[in-house]
Amino acid sequence: MSDFSATGYQPVSVSDPEVAALVGQDLPEDAFREIRDILFTVKGFDLDSYKDRCIKRRIAARIRQLGFPHISGYVACLAAEPTEQLALLEALTIHVSQFFRNPTTFMVLEKKILPALLRTRPAGRELRLWSAGCAMGEEPYSLALLCDELCNSPEQITIYATDISNDILKKARQGRYEPHRVAEVPDSVLKRYFTLEEGFYRLNDRLRKRVRFFHNDILNDRPFHRVDLILCRNMLIYFSPPQQEHILKTFAAALVAGGYLVLGRSETMISETRELFECVNAAERIYRKKADDVKEDD
Ligand SMILES: C[S@@+](CC[C@H](N)C(=O)[O-])C[C@H]1O[C@@H](n2cnc3c(N)ncnc32)[C@H](O)[C@@H]1O
Incomplete structure (x- = not known):
């Protein structure tokens, strides 16, 4: 189990639907749309075209990693913080490669x-x-x-x-x-x-x-x-x-x-x-x- 004390994370009830969504490692559609719109507006990056089915799970993992107990707090942070916009893109971009691939x-x-x-x-x-x-x-x-x-x-x-x-x-x-x-x-x-x-x-x-x-x-x-x-x-x-x-x-x-x-x-x-x-x-x-x-x- 991670030690979240440094992040200020406070345990919250999983009966809260936003928190339950994150505990379940998935992201509700409306939160996904908000995050998608922010990345598209500020970075021109279109999550809709991502073929990766795990994308929502990776966003949820990023939110948990930062210790946000609620998705809305994270969305506000993403909208305001260029550094988090870059960090989220980093977490979502796949760097798989190989010498002489194909x-x-x-x-x-x-x-x-x-x-x-x-x-x-x-x-x-x-x-x-x-x-x-x-x-x-x-x-x-x-x-x-x-x-x-x-x-x-x-x-x-x-x-x-x-x-x-x-x-x-x-x-x-x-x-x-x-x-x-x-x-x-x-x-x-x-x-x-x-x-x-x-x-x-x-x-x-x-x-x-x-x-x-x-x-x-x-x-x-x-x-x-x-x-x-x-x-x-x-x-x-x-x-x-x-x-x-x-x-x-x-x-x-x-x-x-x-x-x-x-x-x-x-x-x-x-x-x-x-x-x-x-x-x-x-x-x-x-x-x-x-x-x-x-x-x-x-
Ligand atoms: C899957 S890797 C492909 C690596 C290599 N071309 C290959 O086929 O093995 C895709 C790369 O595209 C980069 N990438 C994603 N969006 C980009 C963008 N808007 N501009 C430049 N590079 C981008 C990612 O950071 C990632 O390193």
């Missing part, structure tokens, strides 16, 4: 997409790759590993990695992983680029420095420009269809004509964005920006 996608990147980009780029122009929603860095570091193997001068490739969560970005910069997160990394690559430290695999400094991490809210912040390849996998599923469309248009504006976009396995183009991209590999959700359909945002 290995066949990375095989296509290694064998086809990256060699084509390296071959066709204008002489002297750097390649710009972007992992949007990078979680703990597994995805952009996987790209860095591929680039290191494929290119004699990998310093001509810039890899940007962005996420909305500052906490997760801090961990990503450390490049230190539990064994299950590197399960798809071939042994030879593990030996060459990682050291085992107290049960964690740590990526070497040279590769870590290849990835430039930035905080970026994909809904509200400015994107990068003249990007050749964007990986945005398993993030669109968090958003409502209009927000997905907005994000896909943002990517179209960020990409050079002919640049590639890779989505997650359960994500796809919607409505008008189908006109902006052609599909080059349906199974791996790889798309290519059509020429001239969208003005590049210089």
